[in-house]
Amino acid sequence: MNLCSNENINYRAWPLFMVSFIRLFYISIFERALQNYLYFAINIDTGTLGIISSAGSIAYIFAPLLGQQITKKVGISNALIISAVLTPLLTGAQLIFFEPWYLISCKVILGLVTGLVWTNCFNLLNKWQLISTTERTKKNLNFFNLSWNLGFIGGLLTGYLWAFLWDDYIAMIISFSLSFLLIPFTLFLKEPKFAEKSEPPLDQVVEKLPPVMVDQDSRVKTMMMAFPIIFSWLGLVILSISKSTIIFSYPIFIKTFDTNLSDLTYLVQAGIQLGQVSGLIWINSMKPSKRKISLLLSTTIISIIAFSILIIRDIIFITIISLVAGLFFGLIHGVAMKIMLDYGTTKNTTKYSMINEIITGIGFGLTPIFAGYLAEVDIYLIFTFVVFFGIVISIYLIFLSRKVKWKRIEKYKNKNFGD
Secondary structure, three states: OOOOOOOOOEEEEEEHHHHHHHHHHHHHHHHHHHHHHEEEEEEEEHHHHHHHHHHHHHOOOOOOOHHHHHHHHHHHHHHHHHHHHHHHHHHHHHHOOOOOHHHHHHHHHHHHOOOOHHHHHHHHHHHHOOOOOOHHHHHEEEHHHHHHHHHHHHHHHHHHHHHHHOOHHHHHHHHHHHHHHHHHHHHEEEEOOHHHHHHHHHHHHHHHOOOOEEEEEOEEEOOOOOOOHHHHHHHHHHHHHHHHHHHHHHHHHHHHHOOOOOOHHHHHHHHHHHHHHHHHHHHOOOOOOHHHHHHHHHHHHHHHHHHHHHHHHHHHHHHHHHHHHHHHHHHHHHHHHHHHHHHHHHHHHHHHHHHHHHHHHHHHHHHHHHHHHHHHHOOOOOHHHHHHHHHHHHHHHHHHHEEEEEHHHHHHHHOOOOO
């Protein structure tokens, strides 16, 4: 039986992929160009730069809560349309003048508006998973990950070209104009509609599902739900702290080593993102039993990478090892996202995607502030923190993972899949 017949697939996925691509394409250029312009052209101090860089992410800590309330009133599609209209206006406002208080204000409001975006993207993925086959679900997740990652990578490569040919300010202006493309593609979004007859019999669903994992209390878990949800949360913590540390610190290394290659920041960040998308694709094709190993191994390697930067203080080495880190960011992100999606789908709730976005906002929001002020003393101090934090999380995850075991079973015992 085709669990995803044409009458059951009543949603359009491609507009979501285009929206995520365009959003990351334009914003990767704008944010990188703005930080470079402030740091290299205006010579703003690192502490203030850290606050400006973090303002949007800090606001995003509260944004999913606000976004969820708005979404309940207007619906997912309308919430995404509102964000698509406000985003270009708030982006363009940052081009008017560059006083820190003004930029911080713009970024805070933009961060709150972003609360309407990614949580709702995950909400749509959850809804689609309910009415799609396993193969279609994998494709949707793969295309979604590819869209925003390729947008990020393509934007940074394009931004490098513009900055090289012209300057960072021109790159900001062009990328701002591209943000208006969000509006038409968002209008094509369509939420899936459910009908009772569209749900296939449970025994036929079971036949389509892969082997599951169980923990020591023998409760059956659907797919990735053998992992406690804290696996996802801690993975996002180390991902956001370590990645934001490397990305924020790299321009400071460029200036410290007096290389005069500010344009290189675009290429390095693009390389990190390319490694991340490789990790995401790899995880999605990996057996669930091996995802546990990849998460534990990746968190440990991130600590080793941060420690190596502390020891080998050379710009060439820092450049290469930063690119290598991208793969392990992707492996961590892939596992964390898959756990979150399976919990949200099985329990039919949006709270897991909302919590994940809040954790991401905290990590990406607070880290540049600490890094900015520590950089005024010694930029390497923040990497000491990453090493310590990474080791603690790795040890805890290894201890927690002992409860996760692999087992093949033929059928699920109840419709709630062991929940």
